[in-house]
Amino acid sequence: MDKWEMYMEIQQLIKQGFSKSKVANKLGVSRSTVYRHLKKSPSDMAVWVESLQTRKKILDPYKELILSWLNEHPDLTAAQVQDWLMERHKDLKVGESTVRAFVRELRKDYQITKETSPREYEAIPDLPMGQQIQVDFGHTKQKTSDNKEMKLNFIAFVLSNSRYKYQEWLDRPFTTQDVIQAHENAFQWFSGIPKELVYDQDSLIVVSENGGDLILTKEFQQYRETRKLNLRVCRKADPESKGKIENVVGFIKYNFAKHRVFQNIDAWNEQGWEWLHRTGNYKIHNTTKKRPVEVFSLEKQHLRPVKGNVHFLNNYENSITRSVRKDNTIRYLSNRYSLPLGTFHKYETISIKETDDRHLLIYHRETGELLAKHQIPDGKGQLMKDRQHTRDRTKGIDAFIDNVANRFEETTMAFDYLDKLREKYPRYIRDQLHMILRETKQQNAQILTAALQECIKRNLYSATDFSDIILYLQRQRQDHETPNDNAEIVSPLNSVSGWMMETEAQKRNVDTYTVLLEEGEAN
Incomplete structure (x- = not known):
């Protein structure tokens, strides 16, 4: 219903004897809207409607930008739109109702339907200042700049009275050590420690509730004793016990993180802390009707001071x-x-x-x-x-392969090479291994790795080829160390690689094979 239709409908209902309250209820508008329309004459109404069509709105310069956001993310909330505008245009001053009305009008004009799935939380009484911090974990899946998907994890803290918040993110799962460090960072953020901290049954903190006598992980128990923390554990997803932090986790997911593009974890955390200053702790809370940052200025006076720094990074193992x-x-x-x-x-x-x-x-x-x-x-x-x-390598050829492969820096690559050698020379694998073992005793690790890579690259699976490649690499290294400036470089006319042209076939006498056979019998 446009404004003219609304105006005419109000006039008719009043003439029919309906009260102003009944008219408001029937049309689904506020009584102030009814009063405002009744004060206008038809000519005044015409002038007012015309002025609305020509009047510039404060968000008109950002219309295309907001429209692109809504088209790309139809479920974007007006609160997110406001935050994104303030993030990109720090000098912009605009009220929430103005943004809501502008977004609502864009959705109507361009038929962009918003899909929502709200979750209901039960309200609980506020606790005294400095009494409690609630803690919980969350995760999101974010698009990266190269259009891949990255799973991010975060831990969130909120002071129960002021609703002042803190968040910290990781691009990997949290460890107990990470949780401890996040607590230290949070206490610095809050400039103090509350009388009580509330958690759910997270395995990084709690091993067992034990009928109320909590059994904590070793690291967190030591941290608790060091900081003299009073802990309480509640059931997971329990809004009656920790509804405030459940709301904060949702707020972080759907206002800060949703549709935001991930670059790297350091930049992400910086953006998160800026969001806390700009929106998370500055925006008026729906329940308290106050800004968390303003109430926090009073609540932080009731927190226990943080004395000294606790460094746990080198004291505890990852748990x-x-x-x-x-x-x-x-x-x-x-x-x-x-x-x-x-x-x-x-x-x-x-x-x-x-x-x-x-x-x-x-x-x-x-x-x-x-x-x-x-x-x-x-x-x-x-x-x-x-x-x-994959197999028992305690005896026979398996043990011999183990012995030879472990002499290489690239052990996995060596295993692959020796296994293929075994497939190619099943009857002579011991002799092949003896020849390669001799080279590993004589050459340095760098030459061995280079020879192994070259053999695999050229599909050369033979101990003699391996030895020849080592000779070729040694000769190349000597040539680089003593270059001959007057030497003329001649390119081969055929397709044979240079290393094959430079390598001479080895000539071995009978004594070499006698030694190999004796060593084979000994093994």
């Missing part, structure tokens, strides 16, 4: 644990990683740690025994298998 599966593997980030045969019968759970160079260390926490080390792949659903975990 991510995984159950060992029957097939002697564990799962991590949607991939499977192999363990030595027999691990399932030996250990029920093991610990894992991700290194800075994207390797996964799998070890037994109590003994410190390193069980496996794997490269972490980029994709999902993959099985990362160490060849040493």
Whole structure:
């Protein structure tokens, strides 16, 4: 119903004897709208409607930008639109109702329907200032700049009275060590520690509720004693116990993170903290009708001061644990990683740690025994298998292959090469291994790795070829060290590689093979 139709409908209903309240209810408008329309004469109404059509709106310069957002993300809220505008145009001053009305009009004019799935929370009484911080975890899936999808994890904190918030993100799963560091960062953000912290049953913090006598993970128990924290655990997704933090997690997901493009984790955290200053802690709260930042200026006076810095990064081991599966593997980030045969019968759970160079260390926490080390792949659903975990290599040729392969820096590549050598020379594999073993004793690791890569590249699976490649590489290195400026470089006329033209066939006497046979019998 346009404004003229509304005006005429109000006039007719009033003439029919309806009260102003009844008219408002019947038309679904406020009583103030009815009063405002009744004060206008038809000529005044015509002038007012015409002025609306020609009047410039404060958001008109941003119409195309907002429209592009709504077309790309139909479920975008007006609150997000306002935040994105303020993020890009820091000098823009616009009220929430203005943005809502503008977005509503754009949706109507361009028929952009908004799909929503709201969640209801039960209101609980406010606690005294400085009494409680609620803590919870969340995760989102974000589009990256190269249009891939990245899973991000975050931890959120909120002061129950003022609703003042803090958030911290990681592009990998949180460990107990990360949680401890996030607490330290949060206490610095809040400039104090509350009387109580409320959590759900997260395994990074709580091992068991134990009938109310909490059993915490080793690291978090030590941290709790150091900071003298009073903890309380409630059920997961329980709005009655921690409804405030449930709302904050949703606010972070759907106002800050939704449709935002991920670049890197440092920039993402910076954007998150700017969002807290700009929107998360500045926007008027729907329940309290106050700005969290303003109430926080009073509540922080009731917090216990943070004394000193607690550094846990070098004091505690990573406490991510995984159950060992029957097939002697564990799962991590949607991939499977192999363990030595027999691990399932030996250990029920093991610990894992991700290194800075994207390797996964799998070890037994109590003994410190390193069980496996794997490269972490980029994709999902993959099985990362160490060849040493596939068979019993305690005797015979398997043990010999192990011995030779472990003399290379690139052990996995060496295993692959030697296994193919075994397929090609099943009757003479021991002789082949003896020849390669002799080279590993005489050459440095760099030459061995280069020769191995060259053999695989050129599909040369023979111990003699391996030795010839080493001679070729040594001769090349000598030529580089003592260059002959007067030498004329002649390009070969055929398609044979240069290394084959430069390599002379080895001439061995009978004594060489006698030695090999004697060594074979000894083994």
